[in-house]
Amino acid sequence: WSHATTIEGPIEGMEYPMMTFTPNSAVREDQQWVIAHEFGHEWFPMIVGSNERLYPWMDEGFNTFIDLGNAAKYFQGTPYGDSIEVHPLHLYSDHAKPGDEQPLITNPTQVRDLFWVGYQKPALMMQMLRYEVLGKDRFDAAFREYINAWAFKHPTPADFFRMMRDESGMDLDWFWRGWIYSTARLDQSVDSVATRADGGSNVYLGNRGTMVMPAEVSLTFVDGTHTIVKLPVEMWNLGSQFVYRVPEKKKVTRAEADPRRALPDIDRANNAWPRGSSGN
Numbered sequence: 001w002s003h004a005t006t007i008e009g010p011i012e013g014m015e016y017p018m019m020t021f022t023p024n025s026a027v028r029e030d031q032q033w034v035i036a037h038e039f040g041h042e043w044f045p046m047i048v049g050s051n052e053r054l055y056p057w058m059d060e061g062f063n064t065f066i067d068l069g070n071a072a073k074y075f076q077g078t079p080y081g082d083s084i085e086v087h088p089l090h091l092y093s094d095h096a097k098p099g100d101e102q103p104l105i106t107n108p109t110q111v112r113d114l115f116w117v118g119y120q121k122p123a124l125m126m127q128m129l130r131y132e133v134l135g136k137d138r139f140d141a142a143f144r145e146y147i148n149a150w151a152f153k154h155p156t157p158a159d160f161f162r163m164m165r166d167e168s169g170m171d172l173d174w175f176w177r178g179w180i181y182s183t184a185r186l187d188q189s190v191d192s193v194a195t196r197a198d199g200g201s202n203v204y205l206g207n208r209g210t211m212v213m214p215a216e217v218s219l220t221f222v223d224g225t226h227t228i229v230k231l232p233v234e235m236w237n238l239g240s241q242f243v244y245r246v247p248e249k250k251k252v253t254r255a256e257a258d259p260r261r262a263l264p265d266i267d268r269a270n271n272a273w274p275r276g277s278s279g280n
């Protein structure tokens with residue numbers, strides 16, 4: 001666009017090509033959010049023209065994902081700025097209610113909780129893809145290419161999936177299945193730890209939910225040292241149990257899945273072994 005204008009208007013935030021309306025907010029953080037969000041629509045869906053009537057996750061969701069990173073940067077060093085990016089993860093337990101939650105692909109006219117399905121959960125999905133699956137560099141390069149390739153065109157979900165797969169070099173069908181086409185829920189566990197004949201340990205990991213994600217496990221050894229192990233999602237290819245043979249030839253005294261609490265794990269009581277040793 002040659003320019004874009006935002007206007008304090010009589011309605012809550014609303015976007016149009018080259019012009020947005022925003023309310024007058026009493027709180028600076030809220031004001032920044034709504035201006036950034038409505039302006040964000042100049043990219044999604046005004047330039048990258050996905051179908052907002054069918055796929056709100058592709059414009060409201062992508063936009064919200066970028067707004068979160070933007071707000072974190074803009075208010076960096078403040079309590080708000082330093083916590084805003086985990087907001088969608090914290091909303092998870094209140095909104096991802098089993099039996100009531102609807103998949104992102106649901107036609108929005110039938111969506112009961114559009115705040116979650118159209119905005120916050122897709123933002124969480126994009127954060128998971130960026131921080132936990134692909135890593136920032138690989139994600140950013142792929143997502144930028146999606147934006148470049150589909151600017152002034154009309155991408156469908158399949159176009160987005162193809163672009164993210166081809167640019168990242170990673171099969172992501174499992175990810176879209178869990179995050180977009182279903183309401184799969186994640187429950188990783190450390191089931192037990194056993195000592196091997198060579199003095200090392202085997203860690204028995206479980207995937208008790210319906211969603212798969214890569215696993216990060218923190219290990220504490222008998223000598224008090226720690227290590228963090230990152231296991232790729234392919235670990236679950238052969239089923240919901242996985243034995244990690246710890247290469248170190250010393251006993252593991254404690255193991256915990258998702259120690260950063262970065263994933264929407266629905267049952268943290270089974271994340272640490274021995275049970276009850278989690279940092280709760």
Ligand SMILES: [Zn+2]
Pocket residue numbers: 037038041060063
């Ligand atoms: Zn919006």
